[in-house]
Every structure is written in C-alpha cells, then in structure tokens.
Amino acid sequence: MSDPAANLSPLADTVQVLAFDIFGTVVDWHGSIVRELQALVPDVDADAFATAWRAGYAPAMAAVMRGEQPWTLIDALHRQILETLLPRFGLAHLHEAARAHLNRVWHRLQPWPDSVAGLGQLKQRFIVVSLSNGNLDLLTRMAKRAGLPWDAVLSAEVFRAYKPDPATYLGVARTFDVPPDAVMLVAAHHDDLAGARACGLRTAYIERPLEFGAARPKDVSPRAENDLHAASLTDLARQLGASGPDAATGAPWNT
Template structure:
C-alpha cells in the first residue's frame, strides 16, 4: 500500500464518490424527516425510513444498468423509491410539494465533519472532481449548499451509465484528458474502488464506519490492493502531501 514517489507525482486528479464518502446521507435524511414529521404531525421511525430509502438505491440503479429501465436520473429514481416507501410506512397526507421538496433532501446532504477542511487541503495540490451516481443538478446544488470546493463536477449522468459500470470511470479519464493512472478514486465503498482499479485508476479507501448508522457493523476488512487507506480526508491529506505541503495546507484549511 501507498504509491512510490514517482507514481504519486503522476496523480493529477482525485475523483470522489459522494454519498457516504463526502456526505453523511443518513443523518441528513433523518433530520429532515423529523422536521417534516413535526410539521405534518407524522409518527415515523425516520432512521428506518432513511435506511429503506437508501436500500432502494442499488436495486433501482440495477434496473437501469441491466437495461430494464431506460436512462433515469438519480432524482427520478429517488422519487420512485420515495413514493413506494411512503406507502410502505403508511404515510399519507403529504402534498405533491411536500414530496418534491423532501425528495430534494439528497441535494442538501451535510458533509462529514472533516470533508470540507480536508478537501481544501487536497485541492492545493490536486484537481478535485466528483465521480458520483448523483445527477449533475443534485451534485451542483449540494456543493453550493455544503461549500464543497470541487474543481469539476462529473456525474454518471454524463455517461448515461451508473457505477460500477466501467463507462463511468472511462468518462472521467476522457473528459479530463488524463490517463487512468493520473486519477485516484476516493471512496468508502470497496466495490466502487475495485471497479475503478479495473479501469486502471489508483484507489483510496476512506473508512466511514458510521455511514449506515451507529448500529451497523460494516465489514471494514480492507482489500490490500488499494493504494491508500485513510481514516478521513485530513488523514488522506497528511498521507498525500509532503510534510511542507501538509503544514501549509493545514494553515489554509
């Protein structure tokens, strides 16, 4: 693990997975659910609701990936799942405006505490891009609200393929006009990193043990072939920047 100095010097761009890696979707959805519940007098287990919403994520994208559903943006997939689980949870009486607004909670997710500061440090040396299944509008709105300092916003939408389809990673190298070894994928999801690695990208596994909540027991056994493993984005900056760069970047963050 960890690249040799010439390999590291080659890295031009860090490409970030977003949901779970940069932002804490679960707490954000719970918090907005609770506000909505209070405003509309609903009694709901919002943690269970958030988990059910997220549980619809992979199956809904799989329908697109397998060609059973034509290209559908993540906003639309989120809405399809929302409509289904509102029914499952027996929630009635929400207006169309309530539902449309709640569906956009995914545009308002809050970053993990280290994310913005760590990104500012990493941005001194690398080009930072999203490489996310979120649609462009979602990612741009999220960045604006959360203050995420991207140099570039790239979405699966531009490839009309969802991760882990290889077309998504290839789209990034093509649009940034870089070779795969010049891009390092940063993700809390090992299958994402393995798919990136298959396309020749470098890899960083960021541990986000709380992504699925304090009760979850995620498998944090780490594939030894990842180039770096980091506890958070500051730890990643400490590992990737030279000592003098790291000192400077801390002063800036």
C-alpha cells in the same frame, strides 16, 4: 525534526486527479435524511426510512442498466423509491409539495466534519472532482450549499452510465486527458473501488464507520487491494502531501 515528505505515498507524485464518490464518502446521507425526516414527521421511524430509501438505490439503477426503463436521473429514481416507501411508513397522506421537498433532501446532504477541510487541502495539489451516480443538478446544489470546493462536477449523467460501468471511471481520465493510473478514486465503498481498479485507476478507501447510522456500524478494516487507506479526507491529504503550506508545488515543509 521529522521530515513529513518521508512519510508521503509515492502516488503523491504520479496521481493528478482525485475523483470522489459522494454519498457516504463525502456526505452523510443517513444522518442528514434522519434529521430532516424527524423534523417533517416526528413520529416516523426515520432510521428505518433512510435505510430503506438507500436500499432501493442499487436495484433502481440496475433496472435502468438492464434496459427495463430508459436512462433516468437519480432525482427521478429517488422519487420512484420514495413513492413506494410512503405507504409502508404510514406517510401516504403527504401532499405533493411535501413529497417534492423530501425528495430534494438528497440535494441538502451534510458533509462529514472533515470533508470540506480535506477537499480544500487536497485541491492545493490535485484536481478534485465528484464522480457520483447523482445527477448534475443534485451534485451542484449540494456542493454550493455544503461548501464542497470541486474543480469540476462529474456525474453518471455526463457519461450516461452508472458506476461501476467502466465508462464512468475511464471518462474521468478522458476528460482530463490523463492515463487511468493518473486518476485515483476516493470512496468508502469497496465495490466502487474494485470497479475503478479494474479500469486501471488508483484507489483510496475512506473510513466511514457510521455511514448507515450508529446502529449499523461498518467494518472499515484496511484491504490490501487498495492503494491507500485513510481515516478521513484530512488524513488522505496528509498521506498525499496536500496538508501543508507548500502542497501546491509538492515542496517539503516543516512542522
């Protein structure tokens, strides 16, 4: 019988905190928005709408970071982007209640099939926290609805800085009073991981080939600069020794 402990990453014994990117890594933003929009307005091109909404995300945050507008929560930025999209997609007729409900779709994003189980396994051995540009209200309501078992909800709102500002990554280490290399960022985006790595954090890439929908598959090939590469959060739990009954103590187990 093989010894599962022999296949563990050495980081299993040095990392204490796993900080997770959320949109695309833990939850399926594209599929969730497409499903809700199709139910609300069946005739719209929901795939193109979801893609365009997300495309406005980085430029909106950049405007805040450049000081062109004051600190703004992601909920408000999402609404600003939404208001520009509605006329483009023939939806200018939507009334305020429908617009507000649609904007809160970001609170209702569905987890990927492996996310809840993977987080539950990882939580046996590590502190698991969100580290998202999403605001606290959004992340908390999303977690409660989706059953995401965070030990803590951290957000750009806490640090008043959007990723990849070092204040976000280093803020996690300060929050838990650990050195940066005791924190691992888990994300499906290489730019996010690069920002974390520049601050001394460990990094794990998660494959989400369908983040942008089936029509736009992502290249999820491994990159040498990341410490770990996993097909899913349950795969990451396996690599970090958090998928067995004795994961809380780090003791080996048999399968």
